[in-house]
Amino acid sequence: MTNIQQAAIEALPRRTAPAVDVRDLSKEFRRRDRKLGRFAHRKRVALDGVSFTMQRGETVAILGQNGSGKSTLVRLLSTLLLPDGGSAEIFGHDVVRDARAVRRLVNRVSVEASFFKKMSSSENLGYASRYYGMTSRQTRDLIPQILGRVGFPPDRRDEPMESLSRGMQQKVALARALLTSPVVLLLDEPTTGLDPRSKLEVQEFIREIRSSHDSTILLCTHDLAEAETLAERVGILDRGQLLAVEPADALRRRFGATTLEEAFFAATGRAFEADDEEDDEDREVFA
Amino acid sequence: MKAVLGNMRAELVGAGGVVERNAYLTKRYIWWDVAWFVWTVANTLTIVFIAKGIEATGGSLDVNETMTTLLIGAVVWAYLGILFEFLMETVAWERWEGTIEYTFMAPLSRAMHLAGQGVFAIAYGLVRAIFLFCVCAFVFFSLSIPDAKYFPAFVVLVVASISFIGIGMMMSVLPLISPEKGTQLGFVAQGTLLVVSGVYYPVSVLPEWMQWIAKVSPATYALDGIRKAILEGQGLSALWSDLWPLLLIGFVSIPLGLWVFQRGEQYAKRHGKLKRSG
Numbered sequence: 001m002t003n004i005q006q007a008a009i010e011a012l013p014r015r016t017a018p019a020v021d022v023r024d025l026s027k028e029f030r031r032r033d034r035k036l037g038r039f040a041h042r043k044r045v046a047l048d049g050v051s052f053t054m055q056r057g058e059t060v061a062i063l064g065q066n067g068s069g070k071s072t073l074v075r076l077l078s079t080l081l082l083p084d085g086g087s088a089e090i091f092g093h094d095v096v097r098d099a100r101a102v103r104r105l106v107n108r109v110s111v112e113a114s115f116f117k118k119m120s121s122s123e124n125l126g127y128a129s130r131y132y133g134m135t136s137r138q139t140r141d142l143i144p145q146i147l148g149r150v151g152f153p154p155d156r157r158d159e160p161m162e163s164l165s166r167g168m169q170q171k172v173a174l175a176r177a178l179l180t181s182p183v184v185l186l187l188d189e190p191t192t193g194l195d196p197r198s199k200l201e202v203q204e205f206i207r208e209i210r211s212s213h214d215s216t217i218l219l220c221t222h223d224l225a226e227a228e229t230l231a232e233r234v235g236i237l238d239r240g241q242l243l244a245v246e247p248a249d250a251l252r253r254r255f256g257a258t259t260l261e262e263a264f265f266a267a268t269g270r271a272f273e274a275d276d277e278e279d280d281e282d283r284e285v286f287a
Numbered sequence: 288m289k290a291v292l293g294n295m296r297a298e299l300v301g302a303g304g305v306v307e308r309n310a311y312l313t314k315r316y317i318w319w320d321v322a323w324f325v326w327t328v329a330n331t332l333t334i335v336f337i338a339k340g341i342e343a344t345g346g347s348l349d350v351n352e353t354m355t356t357l358l359i360g361a362v363v364w365a366y367l368g369i370l371f372e373f374l375m376e377t378v379a380w381e382r383w384e385g386t387i388e389y390t391f392m393a394p395l396s397r398a399m400h401l402a403g404q405g406v407f408a409i410a411y412g413l414v415r416a417i418f419l420f421c422v423c424a425f426v427f428f429s430l431s432i433p434d435a436k437y438f439p440a441f442v443v444l445v446v447a448s449i450s451f452i453g454i455g456m457m458m459s460v461l462p463l464i465s466p467e468k469g470t471q472l473g474f475v476a477q478g479t480l481l482v483v484s485g486v487y488y489p490v491s492v493l494p495e496w497m498q499w500i501a502k503v504s505p506a507t508y509a510l511d512g513i514r515k516a517i518l519e520g521q522g523l524s525a526l527w528s529d530l531w532p533l534l535l536i537g538f539v540s541i542p543l544g545l546w547v548f549q550r551g552e553q554y555a556k557r558h559g560k561l562k563r564s565g
């Protein structure tokens with residue numbers, strides 16, 4: 001465990017608090033609906049009374065179709081959205097009332113790498129780590145070291161992000177998240193859209209973080225195999241409702257299924273690959 | 288106590304990170320900046336030439352003085368444009384690159400985030416403004432302004448910048464609320480602020496209601512102070528009548544700007560407007 005992590009954990013008021021404690025969390029969005037009229041709005045429930053806890057050091061995967069609310073959950077935990085109901089705590093810190101403390105403890109990797117495209121990976125990581133109070137002296141060695149660990153070629157560190165492949169960019173995104181030594185790591189489909197090899201590399205790296213860091217990992221994914229191999233417990237999120245969070249074996253047993261896919265089908269009544277029709281139309285350009 | 292100091296240090300490092308980010312971006316887009324500078328020079332020239340035009344068509348005026356007056360107006364116009372653009376980009380550019388969520392989920396306080404943005408904008412804007420003034424005044428027109436006191440003029444501009452940044456913070460919330468059109472409203476603010484503040488003419492020519500607005504506009508005092516320093520050669524003590532209103536407006540507008548920005552941020556977080564993908 002790094003010093004920063006240690007300091008962060010020592011700052012916690014309740015050392016016995018679970019790493020993640022989500023209670024009855026709800027979120028809905030309002031979207032303008034032209035079909036219903038000029039100023040009409042339509043409500044869309046993104047999360048509906050979700051509750052679960054995660055122990056320190058645990059990895060939990062959340063499975064769900066497009067629009068099931070995975071990213072909304074991650075955003076609520078990273079203080080990027082305000083909940084409409086319920087509460088969420090990271091090591092005893094409430095994500096709304098104590099957002100500053102939560103921000104120091106979490107970091108996140110999402111589907112899109114999201115960087116300043118004309119800047120290089122070391123520049124992107126450099127300025128981002130300052131936001132966490134890390135000086136350039138502290139990161140001078142750390143950035144190359146972490147980039148090395150995620151398997152980023154050293155000679156490409158000064159190339160602008162836009163000239164890197166998706167897989168490379170995603171590695172830099174992982175490096176950005178690890179740089180701040182998060183105690184809770186939120187991974188929102190970190191391997192979606194990667195080619196099989198990059199995907200394996202990223203998964204391998206997540207496995208390594210699990211064993212070498214003291215991180216608690218919440219992994220949202222579309223990939224059943226990924227969920228099963230990386231996580232201790234698997235949750236099924238369906239239209240904003242968390243149907244179960246259990247070890248994969250227990251899930252299969254509960255639904256009398258031989259594969260996770262069958263268990264998913266039994267739990268939700270829908271095939272895993274089928275998209276939620278209703279949601280597709282207002283996803284527009286968003287992927 | 289130690290925790291507070293450590294926290295303050297982290298905040299300063301964070302603000303430094305904002306400056307660092309802007310420095311990288313400026314470096315990468317430097318040729319765009321050069322192109323834009325050419326545009327600003329051209330724009331400024333069209334305004335300053337008006338004085339020559341009036342003389343050529345038989346009007347009687349002190350050409351040198353009028354040109355300097357116009358030039359100061361145009362330089363302040365350009366300066367304000369740069370400040371506002373930078374602050375509007377706090378949100379707009381990051382949203383476009385997708386980094387906004389990472390910035391907003393970092394432990395850096397919004398006050399220091401915006402302070403970093405403001406400090407860089409002022410530094411960069413001043414360099415550009417001084418350059419613009421020199422190119423137009425000495426390279427193009429060889430204006431004769433023997434009485435000019437540049438340092439007091441510079442001080443007035445720096446002090447005015449505090450208020451400008453406060454107003455810019457309020458503006459920069461607009462792209463949070465309307466991702467598509469918010470940025471354009473920055474130009475509206477810039478134009479409105481300057482038109483009531485006597486950018487190319489004395490405030491006294493304005494209709495009365497505009498003169499009232501001019502009284503609370505920091506640009507009024509900035510333009511007045513800079514003109515007194517450059518045209519009349521007045522020193523800092525004589526400029527106090529412009530400096531204290533600027534300090535007062537700055538004192539109010541910075542906390543107000545921060546408050547407005549934070550309200551906008553809350554709104555965006557409640558309604559999922561920060562960014563939505565994935």
Ligand SMILES: Nc1ncnc2c1ncn2[C@@H]1O[C@H](COP(=O)(O)OP(=O)(O)OP(=O)(O)O)[C@@H](O)[C@H]1O
Nearest residue numbers: 029046065066067068069070071072279559563565
């Ligand atoms: N910012 C937002 N504004 C409006 N609606 C939103 C917003 N974010 C999510 N939604 C809606 O909330 C629901 C849940 O979306 P969310 O992005 O959490 O799903 P997801 O499980 O991450 O899907 P995907 O697998 O496609 O990433 C969807 O119906 C979506 O349209």
Ligand SMILES: [Mg+2]
Nearest residue numbers: 070071564565
């Ligand atoms: Mg998602």
